[in-house]
Amino acid sequence: MVPRTAADCRLPEARFTPNTEQTSLSPVDNGASQTLEYALDDFGIAQVAAGLGKAATAATFSARAQNWENLFNPATGYLQPRDAAGNFPTGNPLTVGYGSFGQSGFQEGNAAQYNWAAPQNIGALVNLMGGDAKVISRLDTFFTQLNAGPNQPYYWAGNEIDLSAPYMYDYVGAPYKTQALVRKITSTLYSATPGGEPGNDDLGAMSSWLVWADLGLYPETAGAPVLVAGSPLFPRAVVHLPSGAALTIDGVGAAADAPYVTGLAVDGTPTQMTSVSVASLLPYGANLRFSLSATPDPAWGSAPADAPPSYSAGEAPVVLTSSGQTTVAPGSSVTTGLLAANATGYGQAVNWSATPAAGSGVSALPDAGSATVPAGGSTIPVTLHAAPEAGPGFSTVSVAATDDNRPVPTGNIPVLVAVPGSLLAAFDNIGISDESDPMAADFDGDGYSYSAQALAAAGVTPGSAVHAGAADYTWPDVAAGQPDNAVAGGQTVTVNAPAGATALDVLCSATNGPSTGTVTLTYADGSTASAPLRVSDWTLNGGSASPEPGNTVAIAMSGRNSASGASQGGATDVFSVAVPLNPSLRLARVTLPAATTAGQIHVFALATS
Structure with a gap:
């Protein structure tokens, strides 16, 4: 802690x-x-x-x-x-x-x-995730690796945070999967040898987990008087309790290859429950008699009523967030959605409100409403309107919601006002973060981004001019943490170049590059031409490469941000690339590459010279 x-x-x-x-x-x-x-x-x-x-x-x-x-x-x-x-x-x-x-x-x-780290209310977590079937599928994928370490999205038996995860199946109607999984972990990752544990014992964490696993019980929810069931390894185990009483655990048919429970009796009374209350067990003891088999019994303990308890007192019945950035043209309206996840097993009545940022020119129509969110969740439609005079740029619509007068978690709606066909309207990647909030951007898909502070040190701030050779650009006039570049994917952008222009100038960089694609130039007379766009990797491949032919370093920096919180040194650049034009024709539009040879091409600005 x-x-x-x-x-x-x-x-x-x-x-x-x-x-x-x-x-x-x-x-x-x-x-x-x-x-x-x-x-x-x-x-x-x-x-x-x-x-x-x-x-x-x-x-x-x-x-x-x-x-x-x-x-x-x-x-x-x-x-x-x-x-x-x-x-x-x-x-x-x-x-x-x-x-x-x-x-x-x-x-x-x-x-x-x-x-899985909400053991106090696993029932709500399962509902929010979409129900038993979806959670079982996620768990099956999660457990395809059993000791993955901290940087892989799989189970890590060697660290405390994951110790309770194998018992999740008890809560979703598949306790036989818990029984098989726990036995696989104990038999393959533990051994009676020096270092025979999957990770650092950390004052007994790993070894105590093994003891619980072999007893066939586990304290899934810290602070709750309940033990969830696995399956015992031994024919009999006796636990002597502080009260002087004893807990006797009998495993009828117990064997290393017989992890499956086909029946359980508590003090002689059969039960399908996959948990045991300790309220009377601790003072008076008990006898738990497991019937075990080498063959799974998917029916035992599979009913919803058989699941261990979840503790829902104080829960928010619904969680809301936006479905993503909404782009709206001046003078038009767009309907977006609030994604609503339901933490309960029945419909919930939600009252919501949407408040656009002052001065944004955006309004919500209506700005409040009510909706019923069924079990399994739904999408609540919200219509946003941009006034004809609304200026281009990003803003946020603040969302609030209540269920039975109690506030529920929400997420705000990011909004972009942009003219259709503009490069701004094509912005779909956040490539710049403030050093105080590096997780706000993900330029390369691995959590790295340009540093707003490093850009400022190089003389580049939102809306500032960038000069590179004959090209004069305007840097995107957006704050760090907002979309600031377009990943080339076949978008068509209006240019309307002046007569006599000889080059389309592209302010860009590549991630996991260098990258090459083909741009399509559409002239005012309707004719078209194709041209290659070859773009250097933003870090020059970790400093091991030189700029691609025809690439001029327009902005040079000495480091980048990482969403992990630690900045990374090394050359980090933005490039200017000139695409030749027919000077006898006037360029009207450019279509960005629909495909690249490697990585992605990111476009920050366009100009002509």
Whole structure:
């Protein structure tokens, strides 16, 4: 556990720790894992308060125990970090933001591994993710590797955060998968040899997990008086309790190759439940009699009522976020959507409001409404209108929502006002981040981006002029963390070059390049021509290459940002490339390459000379 700081006192209001700093020994910012740890801590406090008869305190901390919901992103189906503005990171949640030992937002781990770290309310997590079948599919993929380490989106048996994950199947009607998986882990990753554990024992964490696994039980939810069921390895085990009583666990048919439960009796009474209450077990002891087989029994413990309990007190029934950036032309309207995930098994009535930024020229029609979100989730339509006089640029529509008068987690709607056919309208990649929030951009798909500070040091700020040879560009007039370039993918951009222009100038760079594609030039008389566009890699392949022929370094920097939180040194550039034109014709439009030989071409600005 990491200690709370003064800044974390915002949690009751913000309901999450912003992913803006590293703590403890983490090599990356770890706001998500802090939020998850604090929520589970608060669940434990709530249980203690309830036991002491402190109902008001228990209610307060039960609500705080559900703060994990603020990390659920309905657009991706993962628990993800949020920055100080409440935004989720851009890009693939399984690949963006990795450092040397884990992913940005997570202490020694990643989004795939921490996605199960809400043991206090697994039922809600399953519902938000889309239900049992979808979760089983995700789990099956997750467990294709069993000791993957912090930088792969698979199970890591050697670290504490994943110790409870194998028992997730108990909650989704497939306990036989838990039984087989736990036995596979104990038989393949543990051995009676020096170092015979999958990772650092960390004061007994790994070895105690093995003891629980071989007993056939596990304390899935810290602070809750419940043990979930696996399957025992031994014919009989006796646990002597502090009260003087004994817990006897019998495994009828127990063997290394017989992990499957076909029946369970508690003190002689058969049960299909995949959990055992310890309320009477601790003072009085009990006998648990498992019937075991080498053949799976998919029916045993598979009914919804058989699942271990989830603790929903204080939960937000619905989580909302935007479906992504919405682009609207001046004088027009566009209908976008709020993605609504339902944490319960039944419909929820949600009241929502949408408030555009002042001065943006954008309005929401209507700016408030109500909707019913069914089990499984839905999309709530929101119509945005840009006034005819609205200037081009990015803004945010703030979203708020309540369910039964209780605020629920939301995400704001990013909006771009742009003229159709402009390069701005084609911007679809965030390539620049502020050094204080490097996870706000993902230029190359691996979490790296240009530094706003490094650009400023090179004389480049939003809307400033950039000169390269005969070309005069205007740098995108957008703030760091907003889309600032177009990834070439066949978009057609209006140019309307002056008569006599001899070159189309492209301010660009390639990721995972160098990249070559073909541009199509359309002249005012309707004729077309094709020309190659060859673009250098933005880091010159880690400094191992020279600029491609015809590429001029327009902006030179000495480093870039990483979503992991650690900046990376080395040459980082933006290039100017001239595409020859027929000076006897006037260029009207250019179609960017639909395909490239390698990597991606990113276009920041166009000019003619």
